[in-house]
Structures are given as structure tokens and as C-alpha cells.
Amino acid sequence: MSYQVESPIAQIDGQNLTEDQRYYLNGYFEGIRQTGVMFNDIEHAPCSSESSRNRIDEILIAEERIKREEHPLDSYYRIIENAQTNRPPEKEEVFRFKWNGLFFLTPTKDAFMARLRIPGGQLKSYQIREIGKAAKELSTGYLQVTTRSNLQVRLIKPKDAPEFLQRVQNCGLHTRGSGADNIRNITANPTAGVDLHELMDVSPFVFELSQYILNHREFYDLPRKFNIAYDGGGLIGSVEDTNDIGAKAVRIGQNETGLEAGIYYRIKLGGATGHKAFANDLGILVSPDQLNKVIIAIVRVFIQNGNRKNRKKARLKHLLDDWSLDRYLQETEKILGASLMKSPLDDKGLSVGQILSDPPPVPHSHVGIFDQKQIGKKYIGLSMPVGQMTPDQLIGLADLSEKYGSGEIRLTVWQNLIIPNIPDKNIEIVKRKAVKLGFDWKQSHLQSGFIACTGNSYCKYASSDTKGHALKLINYLKKRVVLDQPVNVHITGCPHSCAQHYIGDIGLLATKTKISGQMVEGYHIFVGGGFDKNRAIGRQVFNGLSFSEVQTTMERILKGYLQYRKSSESFQESTSRHDLNSLQTIFCDDY
16 A cells, blocks of 8 residues: 655654654555645655654554553552552553553552462462462452463552562562563463373473563563463363464374474464454474474564554454464564474374374363372362452462472462372362362362353453352352253453353353343353364354343253253254254243
8 A cells, every 4th residue: 555645754863764654654644634734835844853753652552652651661660659649540550550460440449450470370388378468468358360370369559559569579479461462371281290191291381481571571562462371281271272372282103204203382373262263273393492482483473563553453363364374484483593394284183193192081170189190199179169269268278288288289271270299198188178268179060160250340341240140140050950061151241251251162241231221231142162172162142131031041051952962962062053043942942
């Protein structure tokens, strides 16, 4: 595309404009011309460097302008200044403070939510205890496990924010970069290093990359948020195909290409399930010793080329929509200065020479008791209602893991936790004490599959009380439906889809709906979503139901599934056989 009007600005600070700068400015002045203003008969006064910068700032979107005026990591002094008078952040500070993991909850609450960075969701008992104490002393005591194996703490007043950040860092954790235009918490298999069925322990990759990010400022100015997940195999996956970058281990056996047998990684790019997109295979195999180098190069391509003009088109998915996987690979290789090992998937979705070693199917494998690869030890998966817990519960977990395990817990993307390295002789007492703390180790085909985002109690974007409704829905359905197959129910409060409603067997997206002339909290309902080998985007079957209608509709959906499935079909398998009209008919019957 070319513009009819050339920008009157040719240089900035004595440097010729780049092609992109010239493109932006030409478009800007062409837009002015179309409003009736002409430049051809005007003699331009020389532009000072300051006026040139101001003119370019007018073109930047607000978020990019704010980042250029003062890098958000340089704004910590503002947090200190505000704390002195307990002053809430101003509008631009709200954006800047996200770089330090502080999210001001106005208009819902006049306080911060703090989000941590917990690489791979792995926590030591001393860290657990300190976070629990800090939450108890400096917040209202509301903690939640997120769908990125992370912790969020609410509510923290401006006057307490510096102390909270300091205490987090003092115990070896961080909040830096946990929100906004940064690489979010890096996720992995929560049983990495202890799982009987894993191909490789991915923990070293997670820790190495997390430390690399902390020490390189370039990774704190992305065009938009960015998610990375590693999957080394095992019973509990990392749902890596919902991430911007997903790295999955595969075993390669003897083959005709001369490729040495061993464990390699396949890379997937562009997952953003809130945008109905799964990550797609990049067509390469990467050896473990090169894995993080390749991932860093991939991120750098995004930093250099991602859309900074339109935040609605700024995710990696959108860059891939404009480019192609082949082009992205070429740009990655330019940064690496080397070619990568090409290995397209075959028609069965396998690498050349790949040996399948799938773990046994286990319903909701994140809950229950399982043997470890370490002989004589087990890990226990504990569930809690929609990922919520109190500081006392968290501190109790520290004591439990320290006394009967190895002094650590692992958070999962399913909003629950794992205690690893429990000697066989201690399992029964851990079960009893976990229940006493308020956690459940028994897998439930219904309750174990519920995930809910924060909801409108604490999030300004949410349209409904997702966590409160999830708890009511669990209690309602437990009394009316008995399942013999696991079902995942994902409840999210807004289109940002933090609870990934599109990939649940049943997904609920909050909305406002009118009942008897009054606006009430309601949901759209989707069915048939899945991930990994069952990846699929859920289809919307009901629109704008009030929550009371949702309860009875969910009962009919589950009973309809049980009535119309074939043999022991999963919920996804059963619903995928029917078109939407048929599903609506099935789900509207009384059983």
C-alpha cells in the first residue's frame, strides 16, 4: 500500500526514518489530508527533535507510549511513593504496576491483586509458609491457584504493596513480569522428575528459561502477553498446545534417516484458546541441549515483528495469521544463525521413527494417589473447590509436605496441587491430615473437572460470580447426576477466557441476560471442547441463560449424555456425533 501524501518529517535526531516509521507517518498525514487539510502549499518550519518525538508519540497506541515514556520496570519508585500515603495508582500507573505483578482491582475493589511467578508451579515449604504468612498479614486472606500453576493473593492495600513484594522476593520467588506485555508463568508437568511415565524431566528447562528472562530486559517489552509450556510426558499434561509456545517430548527410535535415537522435542506455536486457536506444529525436532536456545529465538522473532499498533491483533497467533509457520521458522533460524532439523509430521501426526509411549488413561489424573519412579514413594493430588484456599490452609500444606514428604508442593493448571515424595508408610496419615485441612484426595468424575476464573467478585472484566456459581453448580449436580466417566467443566467470566471455556467438555462463558425486564448474571454454554489428542473447540449450544436456568440445563446435558452415548463413550465423543440441532433436542428433554 502507498499513500499520496509524503510525511514532512524525513529524519529524527539526524537519523533517516526507517521504512516502518515512514509508512506510519505517511498514513497519518494522508488521513489529515482526507479531512480537508493540505500541505502542498505550506512551507514547513524545521522540525526540532522534540517535536518529532511528540509527533511519533501521537501515532503510538497508549500502551506502547506509556512503555516508551518510562519502562514499567523503572516505575518501582512510584509503588513506594504511593505506599507512603496509601494512594491508589493513577490510570497509567495501573498499567505500569502490572510489570511488578500488582493488579489494581478498581472499580471492583480499591486494592491490589498480586500474581506470583512460580516456575513450573514448584514450591518449597519455606516459600509456601512465607507466602501464606504474608497473605495472612497483608491481605484479606484470599488466595487462588490459577490455570498457569500459579498463585494470586488478594486484597493488598497500596501501603502494603512494597512489603508484600519484598517478602515474595526474600523467599526466592518473584512477581516481576507476571502480567501485561510479558512472558507469563512458565508451566510444565506438575509431576516432573517423579512421574513413572514421563520421557524427560523438564524442570531444568523451566528454571533455566525463567532465570534467563529475569536477567534480560528485552523480555519485558513484548507486543502482548506470551505463554510457554513444556511437556515431558507423564500422567498429568501441561496442555502445551494452548500456549504461544508448546514444547513436547517425543521418543525417536531407530529410523532410516540416520537420526540418532533418543528424546527430542517438537515445537508448537500460536496457541490462544480464547481466540479459538490451538498451537500448530512447527515441523522441527529439537535436541534437549538446544531447546531453550530455540525457544528464546522464537520469542525474539515475536518481539521484533509482533503487532504494536493494535492490541486486539498483537498475540503470536495473529502474526502467524499474517505470516506462515515456514516464514516464522526462517526468521527463527536467522536469529539462531543455524538451520534446525526439519521433521514434518506424517499423516498419523507422528515424527519420523517416533515410538509411542502414552501413559495409561486415568480419569482426572491430577487428583488421587500414584506411584513415583522413585521406589517406595508416592505423590498425592489434592483438590480444592475451584482453586481457592486460605493462608492457614497454605501454611498447613507447608507443614504437611515438610513432615511427611520432601518439603515441596506442585501447583497444576487444573487449579489444584500435588504433594510429591511421600514414603509409602506416610500415605494414610497424609490422606487424613489433607482432608482435615479441607482438601480432597478422592477423584470425582464431576467435581475434579471443575475450573473457574476469578469472577466479578474481584475482576472488573467478569460478568458473573464464576467461582460462587461453580460451587453452587457442583453441589446442585452432585445430588442429581451420577457420572461414570470424567467430565471437565470450565467456567469463565469474560471473553479473555482465563478458564479456557472453549476446551472444556462443557464450557460456560459469562454474560448478562434479561429476565422479567431485569439484567441478571447468565452464561452461554459450549460443549465438545478438548485438548492434546482430543483437541477441539467447543460448540455453542445455548445462549444467554440465567444461572438458575444453567443449573437445570446442565443437569439435562449430563443426563442426556448418559442416555444417548454409545457404550462407554466420553462426553466429547458422544457430543461430536451430533449436530447442534440434535444436541439442543437431547439437552432439552427431561430425564
